[in-house]
Amino acid sequence: MKLITLVAKIDIEKCTGCRTCEKVCPTIAIKIVNKKAVVDETLCRGCGNCNQRCPADAVSMEKLAEPYRVGVSIDDLPYNKIDELCQRASLNPEQIICYCTMTRAEEVAAAILKGAKSPEEISQQTGVRTGCKVECIQPVLRLLDAYGIKPVPPEGGYQWYGITPTIWDIPSEVKDKYNARGFYFEEDIRLLNEVKDTRKEAKR
Ligand code: SF4
Ligand code: SF4
Numbered sequence: 001m002k003l004i005t006l007v008a009k010i011d012i013e014k015c016t017g018c019r020t021c022e023k024v025c026p027t028i029a030i031k032i033v034n035k036k037a038v039v040d041e042t043l044c045r046g047c048g049n050c051n052q053r054c055p056a057d058a059v060s061m062e063k064l065a066e067p068y069r070v071g072v073s074i075d076d077l078p079y080n081k082i083d084e085l086c087q088r089a090s091l092n093p094e095q096i097i098c099y100c101t102m103t104r105a106e107e108v109a110a111a112i113l114k115g116a117k118s119p120e121e122i123s124q125q126t127g128v129r130t131g132c133k134v135e136c137i138q139p140v141l142r143l144l145d146a147y148g149i150k151p152v153p154p155e156g157g158y159q160w161y162g163i164t165p166t167i168w169d170i171p172s173e174v175k176d177k178y179n180a181r182g183f184y185f186e187e188d189i190r191l192l193n194e195v196k197d198t199r200k201e202a203k204r
Pocket of ligand 1 (some may be wrong): 008010014015016017018019020021022036037053054055056057058059
């Protein structure tokens with residue numbers, strides 16, 4: 001869940017239509033129309049990426065007169081479905097995966113179970129990836145992958161990268177080889193499984 005307080009505004013006199021902002025927007029809120037950037041304010045989550053990257057200094061961030069929240073409820077889904085999806089992604093549903101918005105894995109899982117099919121749609125609905133824009137892409141991709149969705153970056157976009165393997169993905173022959181050299185894969189997996197399986201809050 002994120003409180004949206006800012007919105008991007010374009011100075012079309014300065015805009016050169018270079019498409020940089022379109023490529024770096026995590027919610028696909030910007031399109032180039034007639035060689036000028038146009039912001040869909042209903043999709044802008046106020047992250048400032050376009051403002052920071054625009055080479056023509058054509059984007060400003062304005063305060064919203066009426067800030068609003070975006071977020072996805074977990075209360076109208078069977079919690080075991082959310083839990084199962086998080087487990088398949090090797091995530092604890094209660095763990096915070098986006099520290100900029102303090103969003104838990106369970107909320108992103110709920111967004112996917114309710115139909116979000118890409119990191120961009122998840123960002124529109126929950127606000128994740130609209131703070132630092134970097135840290136939470138991996139758990140988002142892992143949850144989509146665990147649901148059977150293989151998202152591809154938006155056409156022409158370069159704001160996210162492929163999924164990174166985790167310790168659960170290391171092949172046994174690699175673990176065997178490096179265990180002998182002082183690595184502790186099995187101990188790490190056991191401890192991480194404990195973290196993954198701990199539940200602080202009783203849910204349905
Ligand atoms: S990055 Fe700036 S100059 Fe380039 S299209 Fe966007 S607003 Fe226009
Ligand atoms: S979400 Fe971020 S990058 Fe996209 S239009 Fe809004 S401020 Fe710009």
